[in-house]
Amino acid sequence: MRNEDLDWARCRLEFVAAAFADLRWLGMNWDEGPEENGPHAPYNQSERTGLYRAAWQRLVDSGTAYPCRCSRKDLQRAVQAPHEDGGEPLYPGTCRPDAPGGLDRGDWPAEPGVGEVCWRFRVPDGKAVTFEDGGFGKQGFTAARDFGDFVIWRRDGVSAYELSVVVDDAAMGITEVVRGADLLLSTARQILLYEALGLTRPLFFHTRLVTDSEGRRLAKRDRATSIRSLKDDGYSAQQVLAMARERTMLGGDDQL
Numbered sequence: 001m002r003n004e005d006l007d008w009a010r011c012r013l014e015f016v017a018a019a020f021a022d023l024r025w026l027g028m029n030w031d032e033g034p035e036e037n038g039p040h041a042p043y044n045q046s047e048r049t050g051l052y053r054a055a056w057q058r059l060v061d062s063g064t065a066y067p068c069r070c071s072r073k074d075l076q077r078a079v080q081a082p083h084e085d086g087g088e089p090l091y092p093g094t095c096r097p098d099a100p101g102g103l104d105r106g107d108w109p110a111e112p113g114v115g116e117v118c119w120r121f122r123v124p125d126g127k128a129v130t131f132e133d134g135g136f137g138k139q140g141f142t143a144a145r146d147f148g149d150f151v152i153w154r155r156d157g158v159s160a161y162e163l164s165v166v167v168d169d170a171a172m173g174i175t176e177v178v179r180g181a182d183l184l185l186s187t188a189r190q191i192l193l194y195e196a197l198g199l200t201r202p203l204f205f206h207t208r209l210v211t212d213s214e215g216r217r218l219a220k221r222d223r224a225t226s227i228r229s230l231k232d233d234g235y236s237a238q239q240v241l242a243m244a245r246e247r248t249m250l251g252g253d254d255q256l
Helices: 013-025 049-061 072-078 161-171 181-197 227-232 237-250
Strands: 065-068 118-121 128-133 137-142 150-153 176-180 203-207
Touching: 013 227, 049 065, 049 118, 049 150, 049 161, 049 181, 118 181, 128 181, 128 203, 137 181, 150 161, 161 181, 176 181, 181 203, 227 237
Parallel strands: 176 203
Antiparallel strands: 065 118, 118 150, 128 137
């Protein structure tokens, strides 16, 4: 059990405790984690910053990471439409070292998270990224077409999701990653990080998402049904697991 608590604004101790309680109610247990400890400790990402910084340094030294001064508003002005995955727009390369807007190497901050910049991974333009997914079969994406240079260290001083999970999965000996289909594109980004850091990538299995009555994925911000609310409504753990299995196996239009 790894507690991915790098989003300080949303990750509160009471939420962590509730997540652990819900998973245990479903009958899920783990051999290692924040409460059990083990050989791959610590298990809170907020305590693993040193590992992420070491990976950042390797990327900087290899020329695959650079500082970026662009804000989300800058990107929205530079790009007419957001990327199809709903995330930030395709980055146009404004702050690449060889671009007019890039910082001279001598002006780069010596540490991540300082100097009012984020840090981006420079994708190899036109590189095909392919992998065999256990849920959706063969997948293929093209760097700089399907996704651009992506953030690996946020300007608020926190390692970004893509870098953190790659470093942690490798350090913790993770061999299989199972997650939702909304992260297929993230997998392509992460594969480039595995390669740049000389790490062995795991196998991936992406599953269909369970959606609400309007076809939106379940999310707290939309007041979606939660495990806790189903429990409070009298459902058993076995019933909740059965519903999840049924709706992720039937197809993409399944609703809860």
